[in-house]
Amino acid sequence: MLHLRLIVPADRTDEVLHLLERTLGTTHLVVMAGAARDPAGDLVLCDVAREAGDELISALRRLGIDKSGSITVENMDLTLSAHADKAEEDAPGEGADAVLWEELTEATHEESTFSVTYVAFLTVAVMLAACGVMLDNAILIVGAMAVGPEFGPLAGISTALVQRAPRLALRSLYALIGGFALAMALTVGFAWLMDALGLFTRSMIEADRPNTAFIWNPDAMSFVVAFLAGIAGTLSLTSAKSGALIGVAISVTTVPAASNAAVAFSYSDYHQMTGSATQLLANLGGIVVAGTLTLLVQKALWKAHLRRTGLVANPSGE
Known part of the structure; x- marks a missing residue:
């Protein structure tokens, strides 16, 4: 109720x-x-x-x-x-x-704000993932995924496309692109600092790293996993079951891919940087496409249900 x-x-x-x-x-x-x-x-x-x-x-x-x-x-x-x-x-x-469209629009509007808090969370997540990829530690990678707040702007883009809200779309794109750009730039500086302290080395970025090598080796499954995660995340927002978002966060490699791209850039390893960037784009694109399609299907199914029950869009009955 x-x-x-x-x-x-x-x-x-x-x-x-x-x-x-x-x-x-x-x-x-x-x-x-x-x-x-x-x-x-x-x-x-x-x-x-x-x-x-x-x-x-x-x-x-x-x-x-x-x-x-x-x-x-x-x-x-x-x-x-x-x-x-x-x-x-x-x-x-x-x-x-x-689906409460007003509630969804308001929620995604708030989550798509390019704020200090948003950037801080995303930056910490990317830096934490940088430690994970350098140490080949899957636990750190999962933790970084859970911290990242990037699903808010992604959901905002999907909502804006369905609701035809250009201002929300621009706001979400700005938060998404600007947030990742700033977080990755700060992570490059973080990697240089860690290298100067002897905590990161070139041999770490060049190692095989079997637990995290998938991050810079994208394939078709990268898009498929992101697509399924986008469906689950959108359903969790529209049904007010926010607990499912944690599962979504740790099933896609947006933050780890951004972190590996930043670290690889700091060591001039452009092959890994390109692969990581491709992984990042595949995940972001999969989530947006899935979120948009999910909202369109939900909207169509609900309208069809109203027609079947004989109810019109105006609840006053006039």
Whole structure:
């Protein structure tokens, strides 16, 4: 279930209440006249089944409530109510299959910000992976994969393509390309420092390294694995099952490939650098393609379900 907190101008309250009462899956409706001060208006509270949430939020935005008042949506982990049970039964489809596009757009917008924190996480991940590739230590590689925050911008690009949101696409591309470029540049400096301290040596980068050699030797499976990981990651975002993202993070070699490219560059090993860069691009491309296709399929399936059940996009029934 989702909990909606709306601030509605007093002259629009009846219109909003009509919309809420006509929406299948809505319950626990509360109206507090004149309770809101900034912006001024009535406070309207309600719960709605997740599968009805996207259509309702879209309808509220068409009424302009997000501009004249406010729309706040919260996920509810537990609701003990017979009315809530009935609302979920009345709503079309299953909550796990429903995509809240506004929530997804907002989440990917936040995760696609080129911020100090984002760059710090990505840089630490790439440097940690650099230690892993030089020591041929798979455990360090896995740890670096889990730390990397790059799935946010990748999901942002997929969302932007499906939602036709050019500003989100540019923001995500900037965070992705700029973040990796800066992280790799700093990792080159890190490799030079480690070499000066005697902790990295040319013999380490030239060794066979059987545990991590796959990083600079991309093949068709690199794209396949990234494609499958992109599907899983997108489903975890749209179904609010964020725990699956950890599995996605440690199944693709974006961060390790970036780190090996940086270290190889620091030792002028352009063969490994080129192979690692190819691996990086294959993984990034696979995730974006898979994420975009997954969102398109989810959108098409949900629209088809609404048509089968006789429901239209406007939940007011008008």
